[in-house]
Amino acid sequence: MNASGPRSTTDEAPGFFDHPGRIKAIVYGVYITSALLFFADLAYHKHAYTPFEGWFGFHAWFGFIACVALVLAAKAMRRMVMRREDYYEPAEPETELDDAA
Amino acid sequence: MLPDINPGLILLVGGLLVPLVRGALRHVWLLGLPALALAVLIDLPHGVSGQVTIMGQTLETLRVDSLSFVFSLIFLIAALLMAVYALHLRDTMQHVAGMVYAGAAVAACLAGDLLTLFIYWELTAVASVFLIWARRTERAYRVGMRYLLIQVASGLLLLAGAAVQAHETGSLSFDHIGLDAPGGWLIFLAFGIKCAFPLLHNWLQDAYPEATVTGTVVLSAFTTKLAVYALARGYAGTEHLIWIGALMTAFPIFYAVIENDLRRVLAYSLNNQLGFMVVGIGIGTELALNGTAAHAFCHILYKALLFMSMGAVLLRVGTVNGSELGGLYKSMPWTTLFCVIGAASISAFPLFSGFVSKSMIISAAAKQAELWWVVAVLLFASAGVFHHSGIKIPYFAFFAHDSGKRCREAPMNMLIAMAIAAALCIGIGVYPAPLYALLPFAVDYAPYTLTHVMTQLQLLMFSALAFTVMMRTGIYPPELRSINLDSDWLYRRAAPALTASVAAFFLQLQAFARRGVNQAWRQLDTQVLSQARPGGRLVTSWRSGTLVWWATAVLGLIVLGGLLR
Numbered sequence: 001m002n003a004s005g006p007r008s009t010t011d012e013a014p015g016f017f018d019h020p021g022r023i024k025a026i027v028y029g030v031y032i033t034s035a036l037l038f039f040a041d042l043a044y045h046k047h048a049y050t051p052f053e054g055w056f057g058f059h060a061w062f063g064f065i066a067c068v069a070l071v072l073a074a075k076a077m078r079r080m081v082m083r084r085e086d087y088y089e090p091a092e093p094e095t096e097l098d099d100a101a
Numbered sequence: 102m103l104p105d106i107n108p109g110l111i112l113l114v115g116g117l118l119v120p121l122v123r124g125a126l127r128h129v130w131l132l133g134l135p136a137l138a139l140a141v142l143i144d145l146p147h148g149v150s151g152q153v154t155i156m157g158q159t160l161e162t163l164r165v166d167s168l169s170f171v172f173s174l175i176f177l178i179a180a181l182l183m184a185v186y187a188l189h190l191r192d193t194m195q196h197v198a199g200m201v202y203a204g205a206a207v208a209a210c211l212a213g214d215l216l217t218l219f220i221y222w223e224l225t226a227v228a229s230v231f232l233i234w235a236r237r238t239e240r241a242y243r244v245g246m247r248y249l250l251i252q253v254a255s256g257l258l259l260l261a262g263a264a265v266q267a268h269e270t271g272s273l274s275f276d277h278i279g280l281d282a283p284g285g286w287l288i289f290l291a292f293g294i295k296c297a298f299p300l301l302h303n304w305l306q307d308a309y310p311e312a313t314v315t316g317t318v319v320l321s322a323f324t325t326k327l328a329v330y331a332l333a334r335g336y337a338g339t340e341h342l343i344w345i346g347a348l349m350t351a352f353p354i355f356y357a358v359i360e361n362d363l364r365r366v367l368a369y370s371l372n373n374q375l376g377f378m379v380v381g382i383g384i385g386t387e388l389a390l391n392g393t394a395a396h397a398f399c400h401i402l403y404k405a406l407l408f409m410s411m412g413a414v415l416l417r418v419g420t421v422n423g424s425e426l427g428g429l430y431k432s433m434p435w436t437t438l439f440c441v442i443g444a445a446s447i448s449a450f451p452l453f454s455g456f457v458s459k460s461m462i463i464s465a466a467a468k469q470a471e472l473w474w475v476v477a478v479l480l481f482a483s484a485g486v487f488h489h490s491g492i493k494i495p496y497f498a499f500f501a502h503d504s505g506k507r508c509r510e511a512p513m514n515m516l517i518a519m520a521i522a523a524a525l526c527i528g529i530g531v532y533p534a535p536l537y538a539l540l541p542f543a544v545d546y547a548p549y550t551l552t553h554v555m556t557q558l559q560l561l562m563f564s565a566l567a568f569t570v571m572m573r574t575g576i577y578p579p580e581l582r583s584i585n586l587d588s589d590w591l592y593r594r595a596a597p598a599l600t601a602s603v604a605a606f607f608l609q610l611q612a613f614a615r616r617g618v619n620q621a622w623r624q625l626d627t628q629v630l631s632q633a634r635p636g637g638r639l640v641t642s643w644r645s646g647t648l649v650w651w652a653t654a655v656l657g658l659i660v661l662g663g664l665l666r
Binding site: 015016017018027030031033034037038040041044046047048049050051052053057058059060061062063064066067068070071072073074075077078080081082083084085087088089 | 240243354355356358359428430431464467468470473476477480481484485488500503550551552555556557558559560561562563564565566567568569571573576577578581582583584585586587593594
């Protein structure tokens with residue numbers, strides 16, 4: 001790798017997200033926004049075409065369950081389909097990708 | 102006044118001339134070609150022209166109507182963006198391949214008959230494989246071969262279907278075909294391979310992530326959307342497509358969750374996005390077809406943007422494995438920003454382009470009561486898209502734990518290309534009217550209703566909530582250095598293994614047969630032929646008495662036989 005390649009530095013200023021407090025704020029932000037959106041269903045009349053779309057907070061809990069189910073199923077799938085990186089062919093030495101002029 | 106020529110040919114011929122142009126002039130040439138083609142396309146009168154008669158068949162090489170126009174337009178915009186993105190490259194081969202590939206795709210879109218379509222269809226395959234081979238590794242060579250074989254097979258099916266149609270109906274014209282038409286299934290299968298239908302899909306995830314930094318971006322735009330266009334023209338309203346499309350939206354996202362190579366994650370999500378378009382074609386109403394065209398338009402932009410951002414990471418860091426990245430927002434703040442915009446667009450956040458196009462397809466499904474299950478699948482897929490493309494891609498590349506990798510920001514030309522794509526994503530999302538005006542049918546659709554916005558925000562926010570909870574509790578599967586078996590296992594492992602075992606079976610059979618023959622020969626030799634050798638019973642000197650006895654016995658038998666007759 002040339003000088004522009006990855007190098008590790010220790011004396012740099014901490015990044016924006018290195019602050020634990022900021023991560024916490026983002027996480028709580030997600031919780032609060034979710035709660036607000038869930039109960040927003042009380043505040044307006046939904047125009048639903050399919051019957052289930054009219055159920056209270058449908059898109060919220062459907063989205064949540066869908067994602068948890070997706071991840072758990074994918075995790076289980078790993079046991080069946082995951083293989084070592086050299087399963088099909090041996091790993092090749094890294095090629096020089098920095099083809100910039 | 103611009104000449105009425107095929108804009109695809111401008112890129113095709115101009116692309117082949119790239120090696121003759123050098124230095125700064127080459128930059129002008131590379132940017133000027135798609136810009137000129139774009140201007141020519143916009144200036145073209147709608148209608149059919151460029152007729153050529155070969156062997157009694159009239160070919161329509163240039164057909165401009167509302168459907169072919171919108172696809173050609175976005176193809177040329179993409180070609181221009183990619184020219185900017187690849188401008189720093191010195192590799193002439195990639196410039197030529199990219200330009201010829203884009204030109205062939207545009208010309209295929211504008212083809213009015215199946216034979217012209219076939220020619221450009223195959224040309225896209227042949228030109229694009231060089232974007233994979235340009236990696237110039239053994240592995241890329243093999244991947245390219247697999248890709249090319251499948252693409253050419255699709256073309257041959259198309260040619261066979263066209264031949265059947267021409268034989269039965271006497272016409273090669275490319276209009277609505279349908280499955281019941283002569284050759285209908287053949288052509289359907291040809292389109293289906295290029296559109297990455299389930300089980301015909303894996304060439305995409307196999308090949309795209311193995312192309313060069315810029316090659317993957319170029320590949321992502323054309324081949325599959327050309328197939329979407331062809332399906333929209335030939336098979337609108339074919340019910341099978343609803344099932345196929347729904348399956349396409351759902352199954353790739355499971356792979357996307359566990360895939361480590363982030364460009365391969367994007368390839369899986371590309372497959373999922375195609376599913377939405379295919380569902381729209383299957384529903385076949387004006388709203389659904391408009392949705393498909395609009396979604397293809399938006400999708401090309403945000404998908405290219407996402408691939409561009411991952412390409413920039415690959416260029417600068419040398420890997421796009423999620424397991425090795427993280428914390429890159431410190432080194433590549435602009436790339437991070439553009440990637441997040443692409444992620445918001447593909448996730449269909451309100452005010453981003455995906456929202457105004459995807460909601461058309463879901464609404465079109467929801468308007469037909471019997472398609473409620475499609476709506477459920479599409480909502481599941483929408484949540485899943487946000488999960489793996491919207492969150493996973495930017496999170497593992499730019500945030501997550503700091504990998505300690507530090508690098509330069511992407512080259513300026515790449516940043517400019519990403520900035521333009523990002524601006525278009527936001528522009529279309531905020532003000533969709535110009536896009537709607539381009540669609541094949543008159544648009545009577547309002548994406549920004551209170552219900553749409555609120556329900557979409559609920560869906561997305563709770564997907565984000567699920568991700569947050571699973572990250573915090575450690576349920577979320579970590580990125581691991583690994584590969585996952587997909588349907589390519591069938592032809593990369595199962596078929597060779599099967600061939601090998603069948604071959605081994607026949608070899609064994611042959612050995613067995615040879616042993617049997619040998620043994621039989623030996624037995625014959627020891628029991629019969631040896632009797633004829635010196636010392637054997639057949640060559641001993643018999644006594645005359647025995648001989649006379651045998652001769653009498655034989656004679657007696659003959660006489661007896663004669664008497665009994």
